Amino acid sequence: MSKQEQLxxxxxxxxxxxxxxxxxxxxxxxxxxxVHDAGDAPRIAAMAAxxxxxxxxxxxxxxxxxxxxxxxxxxxxxxVVYAAGDKGVLAVAAPADANLGLIHLEARGFAARLAQLx
Amino acid sequence: MEPxxxxxxxxxxxxxxxxxxxxxETDVVDTDAMASEDIGKAMTTVAMDYGTLHxxxxxxxxxxxPGQERFDFMWDVLTEGALGMLMLVRGDRPExxxxxxxxxxxxxxxHPVPHVVGVTRQDRPPVWSPEEVALFLGLPKERVVGLNATxxxxxxxxxxxxxxxxxxxxxxGR
Numbered sequence: 564m565s566k567q568e569q570l571x572x573x574x575x576x577x578x579x580x581x582x583x584x585x586x587x588x589x590x591x592x593x594x595x596x597x598v599h600d601a602g603d604a605p606r607i608a609a610m611a612a613x614x615x616x617x618x619x620x621x622x623x624x625x626x627x628x629x630x631x632x633x634x635x636x637x638x639x640x641x642x643v644v645y646a647a648g649d650k651g652v653l654a655v656a657a658p659a660d661a662n663l664g665l666i667h668l669e670a671r672g673f674a675a676r677l678a679q680l681x
Numbered sequence: 682m683e684p685x686x687x688x689x690x691x692x693x694x695x696x697x698x699x700x701x702x703x704x705x706e707t708d709v710v711d712t713d714a715m716a717s718e719d720i721g722k723a724m725t726t727v728a729m730d731y732g733t734l735h736x737x738x739x740x741x742x743x744x745x746x747p748g749q750e751r752f753d754f755m756w757d758v759l760t761e762g763a764l765g766m767l768m769l770v771r772g773d774r775p776e777x778x779x780x781x782x783x784x785x786x787x788x789x790x791x792h793p794v795p796h797v798v799g800v801t802r803q804d805r806p807p808v809w810s811p812e813e814v815a816l817f818l819g820l821p822k823e824r825v826v827g828l829n830a831t832x833x834x835x836x837x838x839x840x841x842x843x844x845x846x847x848x849x850x851x852x853x854g855r
Contacts, residue, residue, distance in 0.1 A: 592714035593725050594751055609751040616712035616727035624710065650715060 569680055570598045577655075577673045581666060585640065585656040589677055592616070592652055597681070601656075611654035614644045632667065645670050648678025684740040687843065688760050689730070690788065691769035692777045693720050693748030696801040696830035698730050700769065701745050703836045705732025720749075727752065729759055736837070736844055760788060765843045766796040772808035772827065775817070782818050795846045797824055799839035804829040 564572075574587055578600065586601035594612035596604040618633030635642040641663060645653045653674045657666055689697045702709050712728035730745030744759045746752070760766070766788060770781040781798070789796065800814045809817075815825035824846070826839040 591717040592727070593717050594714075594727055594749070595717055605751060606754075609749075610754065612714060613712075613728045613747075613752060613755060616714055617729070620710055620712050620728070650717070 645674040647674040651681040687765045688763040689745040695769035697745040700830040701732040772800040797843040803827040
């Protein structure tokens with residue numbers, strides 16, 4: 564199985580584990596989409612990389628330790644960006660009534676698996 | 682005197698992060714990520730660079746943008762409230778001049794502020810001179826300054842010019 568197919572497989576599993584997710588984007592840390600199910604993936608990938616890069620820097624500057632995730636919360640939902648190792652970014656969008664704790668639990672595990680492949 | 686916010690922008694690889702690292706008097710806030718495409722360098726800015734610099738009594742806040750167009754949303758975010766703009770282009774990469782001109786036109790249409798174009802790599806000939814780049818871009822000569830972003834005495838020159846222009850034509854810079 565090619566790396567791309569393996570990544571697609573992980574994306575599919577994540578969608579099954581968290582069906583409430585509105586979109587999932589896996590990108591490089593410099594903002595290029597790798598696998599996704601989002602309509603506007605190039606733009607989301609760039610923004611996810613920016614959010615992660617800035618989140619890491621804020622975490623470092625304010626002595627919060629290693630970054631776990633960057634969360635954007637709007638009235639209608641969440642956009643959460645996780646580091647997938649040094650090279651990757653996992654971004655998910657979820658509705659406002661989603662269980663954020665469950666999303667973190669699942670997404671962190673998937674991010675670790677993605678990190679092995681990227 | 683109020684601090685002045687200056688935006689440092691330009692195409693990828695122009696020397697924006699380098700210039701801010703060379704000049705900043707305080708720890709630079711940078712957001713480098715590994716470049717996954719061939720852009721002639723290992724790391725690239727994904728969110729912003731930030732540094733501070735005094736020119737005489739005047740404190741400047743330097744905000745550097747990412748260079749790749751996919752991060753264009755950050756250009757607007759960072760340019761908000763800026764009172765001056767330094768657009769850097771690599772003097773040995775004329776293919777960047779057109780995109781730089783379009784970037785400058787776009788940013789000035791959104792944020793009409795005093796601006797200077799800095800032509801980097803003047804220490805590494807063959808390189809286009811600031812006069813040649815001014816002609817190419819159709820800009821007045823005084824708005825284009827040559828520099829070497831790794832040398833503090835040289836890197837500060839376009840900011841000195843920008844500050845002069847900000848003091849003279851602070852209202853629009855056009």
